[in-house]
Amino acid sequence: MNLLDFIFPLKCPVCGNVLKRGENGICHSCRVSLPRVSEPRCKRCGKPIDVPEEQYCHDCERKRKGADALTAGVALWVYDTRMKRVMANFKYEGCTADASFFAKELVRFHGTEIARWRAEAIVPVPIHRRKKWFRGYNQAVVLADELGKLLQLPVLSDVLLRTRYTKPQKGLDSKQRTANVAGAFALKEKGENTLCSLRSVLLVDDIYTTGATLEACGDILCRTGVQEVYFVCLCIGKD
Numbered sequence: 335m336n337l338l339d340f341i342f343p344l345k346c347p348v349c350g351n352v353l354k355r356g357e358n359g360i361c362h363s364c365r366v367s368l369p370r371v372s373e374p375r376c377k378r379c380g381k382p383i384d385v386p387e388e389q390y391c392h393d394c395e396r397k398r399k400g401a402d403a404l405t406a407g408v409a410l411w412v413y414d415t416r417m418k419r420v421m422a423n424f425k426y427e428g429c430t431a432d433a434s435f436f437a438k439e440l441v442r443f444h445g446t447e448i449a450r451w452r453a454e455a456i457v458p459v460p461i462h463r464r465k466k467w468f469r470g471y472n473q474a475v476v477l478a479d480e481l482g483k484l485l486q487l488p489v490l491s492d493v494l495l496r497t498r499y500t501k502p503q504k505g506l507d508s509k510q511r512t513a514n515v516a517g518a519f520a521l522k523e524k525g526e527n528t529l530c531s532l533r534s535v536l537l538v539d540d541i542y543t544t545g546a547t548l549e550a551c552g553d554i555l556c557r558t559g560v561q562e563v564y565f566v567c568l569c570i571g572k573d
Contacts, residue, residue: 346360346361346364347359347360347420347423347424347429347432347435347436348360348361348364348368348416348420349361349363349364359434359435359438359439360435368411368416368417369411369412369414369416369417370410370411370412370443371408371409371410371411371412371570373386374386374388376389376390376391376394376573377389377390377406378390378391378394378397378404378406378407379391379393379394379404379406379407379409379542379545379570380406380407380408380409380542380570381393381394381409381542381570381571381572381573382412382570382572382573383573384573391573392573393508393544393545393573394545397545397549402549403549403552403553403555403556403563404537404545404548404549404552404563404564404565405451405562405563405564406451406564406565407537407542407548407564407565407566407567408440408444408447408448408565408566408567409542409566409567409568409569409570410436410439410440410443410444410567410568410569411568411569411570412569412570412571412572413541413543413569413570413571413572417569420432421540421541421568421569424436424473424540424568425469425473425540426469428469428470428471430471430473430476433473433476433477433479433480434480436477436480436568437477437480437481437483437484438480438484440481440566440568441481441484441485444566445485448485448536448564448566451534451536451562451564452534453485453487453534453535453536453564454487454532454533454534454535455487455488455489455490455532455535455536456478456481456482456485456487456488456489456490456535456536456537456538457478457489457490457491457493457494457535457536457537457538457551457555458472458474458475458477458478458489458491458537458538458539459474459494459537459538459539459547459548459551460472460474460491460494460495460496460519460551461474461496462496462498462499462500463496464499465499472491473540474538474539474540475489475491477538477540477568478491478538479491481536481538481566487536490528490529492522492524492525493521493522493524493525493528493529494519494520494521494522494525494551494554494555495519495520495521495522495525496518496519497517497518497519497520498517498518500514500515500518508544508546511543511544511546511547512544512546512549512550514546515546515547515550516550518550519550519551519554520554521554521558525558526558529555529558529559529560530558530559532559532560533560533561533562534560534561534562534563534564535555535560535562535563535564536564536565536566537551537552537555537563537564537565537566538565538566538567539565539567540567540568540569541567541568541569541570541571542565542567542569542570542571543570543571544571548565548567552565
């Protein structure tokens with residue numbers, strides 16, 4: 335243990351306890367008890383589903399009948415009460431150091447699948463400048479930067495812009511969420527020149543509920559000529 339570790343001991347991002355020797359990024363108790371997404375899961379968004387015979391969750395089955403900007407995606411954990419607290423700490427309480435652990439877990443469990451997508455760049459979902467000013471950072475950018483290091487992919491955090499301040503998606507149903515983010519994103523001035531040569535892009539966000547935010551961003555990317563838009567999230571709701 336070096337001096338910095340003694341003064342500022344590493345803590346578990348879930349329970350907040352100081353990590354013991356040999357515990358890597360998270361304490362043993364939390365590692366084995368986190369609600370990790372497992373099969374059966376939706377083949378499009380990765381959301382856990384209750385019926386093994388089904389290939390898609392309810393939302394994705396409905397979306398398949400119309401235009402869809404997202405190709406596929408994965409998430410690490412089910413968005414339960416405990417993970418809500420963890421994500422709130424990451425988004426609002428400045429716990430940006432946890433992003434390194436989150437990124438490593440994404441690659442550990444989904445690295446093979448992500449590699450198959452052959453994404454050429456990572457694009458974090460933008461937040462409105464007012465929210466960024468208040469928080470001091472965009473948690474999706476922090477996570478994307480850590481993923482970029484592990485996947486050796488460029489992170490394009492300056493191509494998408496959140497043009498409209500939207501109310502929180504929490505508490506809204508699927509239609510309301512879609513309406514809430516409609517027209518809320520746009521390309522930055524030089525974004526099209528950066529994206530037009532890319533075939534496959536990986537979107538990064540913290541939480542997936544109905545996918546409305548990611549779809550709105552994916553739609554913008556597809557308009558520039560991107561053919562495949564994949565995504566990774568830390569948490570995802572149940573079907």
